[in-house]
Amino acid sequence: MSRKRVAVLISGRGSNMAALIEAAKDKSYPAEIVLVLSNKADAGGLVTARDNGIATEIVDHTQFGKDRVAFDAAMQSKLEAHRVDLVCLAGFMRLLSPGFVDLWQNRMLNIHPALLPAFKGLDTHARALTEGAKIHGATVHFVVPEMDAGPIIMQGAVAVRPDDTEAALAARVLAVEHRIYPSALKLVAEGRVRVVDGRCLIDGVAVPDAAALVPSA
């Protein structure tokens, strides 16, 4: 089976992007990273991508003013030029227009640093601590027009510790992110994930193997 051609969209350091690149170095992995696209020319992840011989593109959102549709169209033309099959948002901090999201329905993944639907938006780790959450984590989901919503593909949990700081909790969650994103993309690239009634079935079942889908940390 031919490997799916994946674009990773970033805005910053790109550690999740790096985890996907590492996973895809294995020739048996069902996806290859063919493009890293950033809305910021100084995103640290672009250096990592280039060091790994991966094509990079920059679509600078500041050139488009408030016109999200034009910005998304510019990204779409890059994705088409690189014949991309799947898109992975990895710390890509721009809201996407509904038309663009529709083009990539069930083919665009995002990673969010919380156990959705809890803690949508920003500052998830600080908010988890403030709220006294006992379990926190990360979610890989398909992108829908609503921010930080959409069918959940995989989640990973960490226990919140009594003496946790935001930085310590963020680091443990990030380690989980780096495990679940490559695993989730693998399932999608293998065609094993189907969305039914807004929920993901994996190999046809809602919760296939809880132990495999919730890495402990």
Ligand code: GAR
């Ligand atoms: C990650 O923690 C990711 O989950 C988060 O940004 C960070 C990017 O780090 N994404 C969001 O908050 C999106 N709502 P990275 O650039 O090192 O992958």
